[in-house]
Amino acid sequence: MKQVISKCGNICSSCPWGVWIRKNQSPDEWESFVRDVKKYLGYTPTKNPCHGCQTPTENLAKDVGVHNFLRGCSARKCAFHNNFKNCAYCSIYPCDKIKVMNLNNSRKDVEQRIGEPLPDDKYLAYVHIFEGKKTLDKIRSGLQPDQIHAVKKIDLKPPSIVPFPEVKMTTKTSSYKSLHDILSRIITSDLGLINTDTLAVQDLLTSRRRVLLKLLWIVAKHGIVEGSRLSTDSITINKQKKGTSGFPTTESGWRRWVEILEQVGIKGDMELAPLDKDELISPIGWLRDRISGSNNPAWYLKIALDEAYGGSNVLKDLVSYVELLDGEFSTRAFTKFSRADMSFLKAK
Known part of the structure; x- marks a missing residue:
């Protein structure tokens, strides 16, 4: 199966929350899978599967909790706003948002949390898929200059501050x-x-x-x-x-x-x-x-x-x-x- 990559570089087609990984699993295989996900990622996959970051917002099912996260994800919104296949195609990649999204998702971070070495197969199955910047870096390295596009700028509205009142200075x-x-x-x-x-x-x-x-x-x-x-x-x-x-x-x-x-x-x-x-x-x-x-x-x-x-x-x-x-x-x-x-x- 061809990999499905999210806007921020996560591998949707291998994601425990995604619809793809569940297609050929028996109930027993699913239960074992869920236990592993809980151990290595700290969370339990939701019952209703996610249909992926690349799915247009208007097509995201409303009864899937993970879709609420997708709707609010600013990296995803930015990529759609700029018509980028993913963030690797952006002229300012990697922006501060991508850097922040990749601060705590490494093999080392998981090993510190679980208190033991992470087997290679478990790393590839549960951790590497969320190392989005690594995936984007690989995509970026293979792009030609004409494939990288200028990001659209938007006005930055300053915070509202009430001017200091005109009063006698004491x-x-x-x-x-x-x-x-x-x-x-x-x-x-x-x-x-x-x-x-x-x-x-x-x-x-x-x-x-x-x-x-x-x-x-x-x-x-x-x-x-x-x-x-x-x-x-x-x-x-x-x-x-x-x-x-x-x-x-x-x-x-x-x-x-x-x-x-x-x-x-x-x-x-x-x-x-x-x-x-x-x-x-x-x-x-x-x-x-x-x-x-x-x-x-x-x-x-x-x-x-x-x-x-x-x-x-x-x-x-x-x-x-x-x-x-x-x-x-x-x-x-x-x-x-x-x-x-x-x-x-x-x-x-």
């Missing part, structure tokens, strides 16, 4: 003005991403900005002051994120977010509880928010502001600002925070 309002300037820089930052005028990377930037603002809100509202830093426990972060998509679920994911925070002058540090990793990480590789069998946090996120962003003084002002918004505006508080809205100063 010690207090001057502090808020400094905070407004810093928040504006953070909110509008490209967070180190390039090619943000493309559909896939712009979607990634929007997602990261959403997580960044929610994380800052949680830390400022619930964090404990420790010298020049704010410390927030994992249980609080997990509880307060309230369905915000994009939050990391693994230790490596959180450590990458520490690096992302550095792009906006936030010095982050992630401290795990002093226990064996097995007590902090779930069987599918997710970082627990609490120590197994207890209500104690499994880790803490600690942040400080770089002096170029105002240091500890602005961090304290951030805490005061969030406290004031939360007290005065309740359910509207976070929306105001995400726009650096300080119009309340006009009434004071």
